[in-house]
Amino acid sequence: MDKRYEKIEYMNVYGSDSQKVIVEGEILLPEIKPDVLKVLQTDADVFITSVEVLNDRVVVQGEVDFRIIYLSNDPLKKISFVSSCAEFSKVFDMLGVRPGMAYEVKDDLIYSYCSALSQRKLSAKAIVEICLLVKSSTSIEYLDHIEDESLRFLKERITISNPLTFTEQITKKEILEIPQGKSSIREILRSFARLSDKNIKFDRKKLAIDLKIDIKTLYSPDIGQNPLETVEHEMFAEHFVELSNIPDDLEPIVKFYIKSFKVSPKTDEVGELRRIEYDIVVEAEIAFNQLETIEPIVDVYSTMHELKESKKFLNIEQFVGKTRQVHTIKEVVVLPSEPEQIFSLSGRVEIDMVKAEKNAAQVKGVLVVFLIYISKDEQDIIKSATTQIPFSIKIDLDGTEEQDKVYDDIDIENLSFSILSANEVEIRAHLVAELWAKRSVNVEIISDVQMLEKIEKEEERLASMYIYTVQKGDTLWKIAKKYKTTVEKLMSFNQLENAEIFPGQKLLIVR
Numbered sequence: 231m232d233k234r235y236e237k238i239e240y241m242n243v244y245g246s247d248s249q250k251v252i253v254e255g256e257i258l259l260p261e262i263k264p265d266v267l268k269v270l271q272t273d274a275d276v277f278i279t280s281v282e283v284l285n286d287r288v289v290v291q292g293e294v295d296f297r298i299i300y301l302s303n304d305p306l307k308k309i310s311f312v313s314s315c316a317e318f319s320k321v322f323d324m325l326g327v328r329p330g331m332a333y334e335v336k337d338d339l340i341y342s343y344c345s346a347l348s349q350r351k352l353s354a355k356a357i358v359e360i361c362l363l364v365k366s367s368t369s370i371e372y373l374d375h376i377e378d379e380s381l382r383f384l385k386e387r388i389t390i391s392n393p394l395t396f397t398e399q400i401t402k403k404e405i406l407e408i409p410q411g412k413s414s415i416r417e418i419l420r421s422f423a424r425l426s427d428k429n430i431k432f433d434r435k436k437l438a439i440d441l442k443i444d445i446k447t448l449y450s451p452d453i454g455q456n457p458l459e460t461v462e463h464e465m466f467a468e469h470f471v472e473l474s475n476i477p478d479d480l481e482p483i484v485k486f487y488i489k490s491f492k493v494s495p496k497t498d499e500v501g502e503l504r505r506i507e508y509d510i511v512v513e514a515e516i517a518f519n520q521l522e523t524i525e526p527i528v529d530v531y532s533t534m535h536e537l538k539e540s541k542k543f544l545n546i547e548q549f550v551g552k553t554r555q556v557h558t559i560k561e562v563v564v565l566p567s568e569p570e571q572i573f574s575l576s577g578r579v580e581i582d583m584v585k586a587e588k589n590a591a592q593v594k595g596v597l598v599v600f601l602i603y604i605s606k607d608e609q610d611i612i613k614s615a616t617t618q619i620p621f622s623i624k625i626d627l628d629g630t631e632e633q634d635k636v637y638d639d640i641d642i643e644n645l646s647f648s649i650l651s652a653n654e655v656e657i658r659a660h661l662v663a664e665l666w667a668k669r670s671v672n673v674e675i676i677s678d679v680q681m682l683e684k685i686e687k688e689e690e691r692l693a694s695m696y697i698y699t700v701q702k703g704d705t706l707w708k709i710a711k712k713y714k715t716t717v718e719k720l721m722s723f724n725q726l727e728n729a730e731i732f733p734g735q736k737l738l739i740v741r
Contacts, residue, residue, distance in 0.1 A: 231376060231377065231378040231381070231681060232376070232377035232378070233373060233375070233376050233377075233678075233679070234373075234374045234375040234376075235371050235372065235373060235374060236371070236372055236374040236524070236526075237369060237370070237371045237372075238369070238370055238372065238390065238522070238524050239367060239368070239369045239392070240367075240368060240370070240390045240392060240522075240544070240546055241332075241365045241366070241367055241368070241391075241392060241393065241546070241547065242365060242366055242367075242368040242544075242545050242546070243363065243364075243365045243545050243546070243547050243670065244324065244326045244327050244331060244364045244365060244366060244545075245322075245324030245325070245326065245327055245362075245363070245364045246361075246362065246363040246364070247322050247324065247361075247362055248359060248360065248361040248362070249320060249322065249359070249360055250340065250357055250358065250359050250360075251318050251320050251357070251358045251359075251360060252355070252356075252357055253294045253316050253318045253355070253356045253357075253358060254316065254353070254354070254355045254356075255294075255296070255314060255315075255316030255353075255354050256347070256351060256352070256353055256354075257296065257298070257312060257314040257344075257351065257352040257353075257354055258350060258351055259312060259350045259351070259352070260312075263302075263310055263312055264302035264303055264304035264307055264310055265302060265303045265304075265349035265350060266300045266301075266302065266303075266346045266348075266349055266350070266352065267300070267301045267302060267303050267349075268300060268301040268346070269298060269299075269300050269301075269344050269345060269346055269352070270299045270300055270301055270309070270602050270612070270613075270614040271298070271299040271420075271574070271576075271600050271602060271614055271616075272296065272297070272298050272299075272342050272343055272344035272354070273296075273297050273342060273420070273576070273578070273600070274294050274295060274296050274297065274339055274342040274354075274356050275294070275295045275297075275339070276292060276293075276294055276295075276337040276338075276339050276356075276358050277292055277293050277294075277295065277337075278290060278291070278292040278335055278337055278360075279291050279292050279293060279317075280292075281333055281335055281362075283327055283328070283329055283330070283331050283333060283364060284327075284329060285327070285328060285329070286323065286324060286325050286326065286327060287321055287322060287323050287324060287327070288321070288322040288324055288327060288333065288362060288364060289319065289320075289321050289322075290319070290320045290321075290322065290335060290360055290362065291317070291318070291319045291320075292317070292318055292337065292358075292360075293315045293316060293317045293318065294315065294316050294318065294339075294342075294356045294358065295313060295314075295315050296313060296314050296315070296316065296342070296344065296354040296356070297311070297313045297420060298311070298312050298313070298344050298352060298354070299311050299419050299420060299448070299574075299602065300312070300346075300352075301612055303349070307416065307417070307450060308450070308457045308612065309419065309450050309457050309458060309602075309612065310417065310419075310450070311417060311418070311419040311420065311450075312352070314354065316354065316356075318358070320360055322362050324364055327364045328366075330366075331364050331365065331366040332364070332365055332366060332367075333362065333363065333364045333365070334362070334363040334365075335360065335361070335362050335363075336360070336361040336637075337358055337359070337360050337361075338358065338359045338361075338580070338581065339356060339357075339358060339578065339580070340356075340357040340358065340359055340580055341355075341356060341357040341580075342354070342355070342356040342357075343355050343356075365547070370542055370544065370677075371677060372524070372526040372527070372542065372675050372676070372677055373526065373527045373530075373675075373676045373677060373678060373679065374525075374526065374527065375527075376527070376530065376679065378532070378681075380532045380533050380534035380535060381530060381531070381532050382530070382531055382532070382533070382710070382711070382716055382717075383527045383529065383530040383676075384527065384528055384529040384530070384707055385525045385526065385527055385528065386525065386526065386528045386673065386675075387523060387524075387525050388523070388524050388525070388526065388544070388546075388671070388673060389521055389522070389523050389548055390521070390522045390523070390524065390546055390548070391519045391520070391521055391546070391547065391548050391549040391668075392519075392520045392521075392522060393517050393518065393519050393520070393549070394476070394517065394518040394520060395515065395516070395517045395518075396516055397513055397514065397515050397516070398439075398469060398471055398513070398514045398516065399489070399511055399512070399513055399514075400439065400441065400467050400469040400511070400512040400513075400514060401467075401509075401510070401511050401512075402443070402465055402467040402508075402509075402510050402512075403507070403508065403509045403510075404465055404507070404508055405496055405505050405506070405507045405508075406463045406465075406505065406506055406508065407498075407504060407505055408461050408504045408505065408506070409461065412451075412459055412461060413451030413452055413453055413456070413459055414451065414452045414453070414502040414503050414504045415449050415450075415451070415452060415495045415503035415504070415506075416449070416450045416451060416452040416503075417449060417450045418447060418448075418449045418493055418494075418495055418506070419448045419449055419450060419458070420447070420448045420574070420576070421445060421446070421447040421448070421491070421493040421506075421508075422445065422446045422447075422576055423443055423444070423445050423488055423491045423508075423510055424443070424444045424445075424641065424642065424643070425441055425442070425443060425486055425488070425512070425641070426442050426443070426444040426643055426644070427440075427441070427442035428440075428441055428442075428484075428486060429441075430482065430484055432481065432482055434473070434476060434478060435472070435473055435474070436470060436471065436472055436473060437470070437471040437473060437482060437484075437516065438468075438469075438470055439467075439468070439469040439470070439471070439484070439514060440466070440467075440468055441466065441467045441468075441469075441486075441512065442464065442465075442466055443464065443465040443466070443467065443510060443512075444462070444463075444464060445462065445463045445464070445465065445508060446460060446461075446462050446576070447460065447461050447462075447463070447493065447506060448460050448573070448574050448602075449461070449495075452502075452503065456571075456573070456604075457573075457604070457611075457612055458573035458574065458602065459573070460573060460574060461506070463506070463508070465508060465510070467510075467512070469514070471516065476518055477518075477520060480518045480519065480520060481518075482516055482517065482518055483516075483517045483518075483519070483552055483666060484514055484515070484516050484517075485514070485515045485517075485639055485664075486512055486513070486514055486515075486639075487512070487513045487515070488510065488511070488512055488513075489511045489512065489513045490509070490510065490511040491508075491509075491510050491511075492508075492509040492510075493506060493507070493508055493509075494506070494507050494509075495507075519549035521549070526544075526673075526675040526676070527675065527676040528673065528674065528675055528676060529676070529707070529711070530676055530679055531710075531711040531714070532681065532714075533714045533715065533716065534684060535681045535682060535683070535684055536681075536682040536683055536684075537679055537680065537681060537682065538679070538680045538681075538682055539676055539678075539679050540676070540677045540678040540679070541674050541675065541676060541677060542674075542675055542677045543672060543673070543674055543675075544671070544672070544673045544674075544675060545670075545671075545672050546670075546671050546673075547668050547669070547670055547671075548668060548669040548670075548671055549666070549667075549668055550627075550629045550630055550634055550666075550667035550668060550669050551627055551628055551629045551630065551666070551667055552627075552664070552665065552666040552667070553625060553626065553627050553628075553664075553665050553666075554662070554663070554664045554665075555623075555625050555626075555662075555663050555665075556643065556660055556661070556662055556663075557621070557623050557660070557661045557663060558658070558659070558660055558661075559597055559619060559621055559657075559658070559659040559660075559661065560656060560657070560658050561617075561619045561656070561657050562650065562654055562655070562656050562657075563599070563601075563615070563617045563654070563655045563656075563657055564653055564654055565601070565603070565613075565615050565653045565654075565655060566613065566615060566653070567605045567606065567607045567610075567613060567653060568605065568606045568607075568652045568653045569603040569604065569605060569606075569613075569649065569653070569655070570603070570604045570605065570606050571603060571604045572601060572602075572603040572604075572647060572649070572655070573602050573603060573604065574600070574601065574602035574603075575599070575600070575601055575645060575646070575647055575657075576599070576600050576645070577597055577598055577599040577600065577642055577645050577659065578597075578598050578642070579595055579596075579597055579598075579640050579641065579642060579661065580595055580596045580597075580598060581593065581594075581595040581638060581640060582594045582595050582596065583595075584636045584637075584638045584665070585636070586627075586630045586631065586632055586633070586634040586635070586636045586667060587624075587630065587632060588630065588631060588632065589626065589627065589628055589629065589630055590624055590625060590626050590627055590630065591624070591625050591627045591630060591636045591665050591667070592622070592623075592624055592625075593622070593623045593624075593625060593638065593640070593663060593665075594620070594621070594622045594623075595620070595621060595640070596618045596619065596620050596621070597618070597619040597620075597621060597642075597659055597661070598616065598617075598618055598619075599616070599617050599618075599619065599645070599657055599659075600614070600615075600616050601614060601615045601616075601617075601647075601655070602614045603615075617657070619657065619659075621661075623661075623663065625663060625665060627665055627667055629667070630667045631669070633669070633670075634667045634668065634669045635667065635668050635669070635670065636665055636666070636667045637665065637666050637667075637668070638663065638664070638665050639663075639664040639665075640661055640662070640663045640664070641661070641662055642659055642660070642661060642662075643660040643661065643662045644658075644659065644660040645657075645658070645659050645660075646658045646659075695738065695739065695740055696713065696738075696739040697736055697737070697738060697739070698713075698736070698737045698738075698739050699734065699735070699736060699737075700731050700732060700733055700734060700735040700736075700737060701733060702733045704731060704733070705729070705731070706720050706721065706726075706729050706731060709737065709739070713739045715739060715740065717729065719740055720737060720739070723738050723740045724737050724738055
């Protein structure tokens with residue numbers, strides 16, 4: 231018996247899991263901050279600070295950066311701002327993982343809330359979902375061919391995705407002016423950065439990235455009647471990545487994350503705070519999915535000998551496809567009181583479910599919108615409102631099946647409003663959904679086979695002819711293996727034009 235072996239290297243998935251973490255903390259106001267009368271807006275960012283892969287478990291540590299805008303008791307500084315960090319740690323039990331293995335981790339803010347415990351103390355709470363995947367490069371040898379007239383073997387075509395992944399950091403620092411007609415800065419309350427335009431050009435040797443960053447800054451003015459001011463800026467960043475050894479048929483998948491965003495007021499030529507320095511760090515995760523096809527032997531039998539088989543398991547993650555779609559949301563929101571002027575409109579996306587379907591993906595989530603506005607209610611002039619707008623999107627994604635895992639990157643491209651009536655406001659949002667699908671495949675393959683004793687002589691076995699009734703789940707291969715015959719004989723004696731059979735069908739078995 232002549233045997234031929236092949237070897238393949240692939241990324242073996244050792245474990246994946248997602249868990250929710252509740253993060254809580256108390257915030258004591260610094261002495262320079264005025265007392266709290268009412269919390270107007272609470273938002274938060276999640277940062278993963280470390281991931282440690284140990285024996286059979288993974289420890290993920292991070293922090294939640296709470297940012298609270300509140301109404302104060304200071305008549306000259308009506309609205310103020312405070313921030314604070316709360317750390318968290320989560321242990322994932324994953325049998326088989328070992329130090330040194332690669333990992334992918336993704337965090338999502340599910341919920342954030344803050345309330346005043348007293349005039350000098352706040353209570354903050356957040357719920358964070360952490361998704362973790364651990365994998366490692368593995369080499370495996372498999373049986374590719376057997377030469378023996380009594381042997382029959384079945385091969386399966388398997389596509390393996392071997393991702394080439396690396397990260398690049400894009401930094402941009404710029405000082406921008408506050409437009410004429412707006413007051414100078416007393417205190418910056420909140421600044422939002424959004425990657426509104428991401429252009430990627432790939433020419434096999436170089437990857438060119440052009441980013442447009444939209445920034446909205448909310449601040450309390452130094453002078454003037456308005457308790458709040460907003461200013462909008464744009465920044466542009468370019469980045470080039472030199473590439474080598476990238477096959478011509480591969481296209482990159484690039485995911486962007488804002489890793490750091492710092493804002494500080496700066497003085498102009500006359501000493502007024504009319505400039506803002508923005509310092510932003512964007513991390514680009516770049517992946518090329520190199521596809522390789524193998525055809526290992528997955529089943530074998532002999533018509534003359536008993537066999538001893540050695541088997542191995544392939545646990546692989548296949549790349550299926552990617553897509554991008556813009557979805558528009560419109561919703562009329564009824565405010566508690568009539569607004570005279572809306573100063574702050576911001577939002578975030580909370581994803582509840584991403585589920586694969588046949589050639590599509592179903593996405594369900596909530597758009598959380600925060601408003602701060604001037605009310606016509608003279609007893610309570612500065613008000614805030616939070617509204618949740620549910621949405622459901624079906625996005626075409628060619629090649630997907632129901633069992634696939636779909637990963638999402640959904641962000642707000644544009645958020646605007648129109649005042650319709652006394653207390654009705656129409657919210658408009660453009661969501662950019664970038665999705666990519668992967669498929670987990672577990673295949674048992676034959677790594678080796680040995681011949682044992684010869685099967686009893688023909689006259690000592692059961693009758694050489696037999697009528698068999700096809701059962702559910704049967705294939706010609708399974709029947710041939712069971713009765714030590716061949717698929718070719720089954721098709722010939724039963725005059726079958728193809729290998730399709732159905733339950734209840736009668737087949738003549740001739741060995």
